Amino acid sequence: MNWDEFAEWSKQIADWGAAYHTGLPDRPVRAQTKPGEIAAQLPSSPPQQGEDMAAILKDFDAIVMPGMTHWQHPRFFAYFPSNAAPPSILAEQLVNTVAAQCMLWQTSPAATEVEGVMVDWLRQALGLAEGYTGVIQDSASSATLSAVLTMRERATGYTGNREGLSGKGHLRIYCSDQVHSSIDRACWVAGIGQDNLVKIGTNGPRHAMDVASLEAAIAADRAAGHTPAGIIAITGGTGIGASDDLAPILDLAQRHDLYTHLDAAWAGSAMICPEFRETFWTGVDRCDSIVFNPHKWLGVQFDCSVQFLRDPAPQLNTLKIEPEYLKTTGAAVTNYSEWTIPLGRRFRALKIWFLLRSYGLEGLQTRIRNHVAWAGDLCEAIRGLDGFEIVTEPILSLFSFRCPGDDAAQQRLVDAINDDGRVYLTQGAFDGRKIIRVQVGQFDTTREDVMTVLTVIQDTWEQIQ
Incomplete structure (x- = not known):
């Protein structure tokens, strides 16, 4: 395909996209196909010769679309939304076209600097205190894993990455029994282990973590010779929207010198409305790490998850690795690949910029x-x-x-x-x-x-x- 053909097919696909979205109410929300039905329509071997784009798109409509569940359907009330507002889609098209790998400031200065400003715009929008900075992750799972790794390193004096966890005893992470399964998985991947994720019961109208039980669990673990490492709170848990009372949890964390992470992946978006903050957000400014997903309720296209950090140093001390080929000379700059687990990074900030400017x-x-x-x-x-x-x-x-x-x-x-x-x-x-x-x-x-x-x-x- 040459670039003239690319331009023509891009116009046709844009027209298809507009028709798709306006026609969604006439489609069933969930795919109505049976397991294996789509795969059975695909050749078992790759083609030896190239094919015309018209034939490819015809098969896309005939084979792929019947097997798609339509997350942008206005009657999608399952899971949480994965929204894609039109300005965000346009931004993503530009990002895909430029196709930059934005791991360092020098590999795409604009991507780095727009990201920094967009994180601060969202900090202001959510009513978080000045001083919070942060990074755009792919998903809340990655942000939570980053926080759990930081808890692990902080609790071991930043020796776990170098020495491993052998001989360091049992590190304990605390959360409510309403957390998302990504918390469990983060403890698996971090080497902490499922048995060391302590889940506390909930009570009250918002199904909040019972703070007295949390304190008792921490005391029992210390008496048993274990090492409490951190607390993960939630605002808007996936199952029923469970939301912890943040202030007493953070008081306790401060007394015990524990790192805190807040999973507000879904409900964080609602904090752009000041009237919800008193109920769900009181005390939030003492959390060490906070994650929310603009790609859920806010309208930014998947994937785009923002992790706010009260002090980025502990996470940088956990994740930063700087071989010679990644070093940046000259003036001090931010390299966001040092803040996250993946080295490679997409220009996710552009779709936040487009969305906020388009809707306000x-x-x-x-x-x-x-x-x-x-x-x-x-x-x-x-x-x-x-x-x-x-x-x-x-x-x-x-x-x-x-x-x-x-x-x-x-x-x-x-x-x-x-x-x-x-x-x-x-x-x-x-x-x-x-x-x-x-x-x-x-x-x-x-x-x-x-x-x-x-x-x-x-x-x-x-x-x-």
């Missing part, structure tokens, strides 16, 4: 406030259905419910809802029971889209009786 904070705040209000409306409507139960009340725009019957009945209903195709929900578990989970957050959803969930629940419940 007021436009994004309006969307989030609407999502929270509409989730509340839907929750009340489901509460009114005969025999239905709201299991967990709305935390921001996330709540869960059960239909009449046992756990098998919950799965039958959620499967029937998703097979219907008009909306997409997921099941979960809470307090030993299966639940059906609803989360409102797709960028272009409307109140009508949200209330469609009620219609689909009523229709499918009647059909499966």
Whole structure:
């Protein structure tokens, strides 16, 4: 393909993209294919000769698209959103075209400097204190792993990377029983081990970590000769939106000299609305590390996760490695590859810049406030259905419910809802029971889209009786 052909096909793909997004309401939200159906349509061997782009795109429509679940669908209420606002898509096209590897300042000065400014714009937007800096990661999983590695190194006097963990005893990490599985995985990868991730029970309307139990666990571990290394708190846990009371946790962490990381991957975006901060964000400015995902609720295209650091030195002391071929001469600069596990880095900051300039904070705040209000409306409507139960009340725009019957009945209903195709929900578990989970957050959803969930629940419940 030459560049003239590239330009022509780019225009056609842009037209296809606009038509795709405007036509999403007419598609089923979740892919309706069976396992192996897509692979069976692909040749078993690669082509020996090149093919025309027209044929490739024809097969894309015929083979690939039927097997796609449409995360940008306005009636996607499963998991958390992975939004892609139009300005962010355009920025990503530019990044893909320039195709820079932005590991060092000198390999792309603009990428580094825009990233620094965008992290600070978001710091201000979320109401975090001056002095926080940070870095754009690919996902919250990477940010959490970076924080856990930092906890490990700090607790071992920064000897773990060099000497390994043999002979250093049991390092202990503390969190609530509502954390995302990426916390468990981070402890696996960091060599700390699953058995040394201490999960504390929760209580109260926001299912917050029980601080008295946390303190007791730390004391018991010290008495047993273990080494407490850090605490991971959550604001907006994946299952039911569980949110810890940050101030007493951070008081405790300060008393015990423990490094703290806050997982606000989903709910952090809502903190651009000042009215939510008193409930969810009080005390946040004492966290050592905070992660939130603009690629979830804010509208930035995946992947884009921001990790704020109160002091970057501990993470740099953990992750920085500087062979001769990566050294930068001249004036002091920031090389963000020293702040993260991957050396290679994409220009993720550009899509934040495009999004914030296109909508402004007021436009994004309006969307989030609407999502929270509409989730509340839907929750009340489901509460009114005969025999239905709201299991967990709305935390921001996330709540869960059960239909009449046992756990098998919950799965039958959620499967029937998703097979219907008009909306997409997921099941979960809470307090030993299966639940059906609803989360409102797709960028272009409307109140009508949200209330469609009620219609689909009523229709499918009647059909499966």
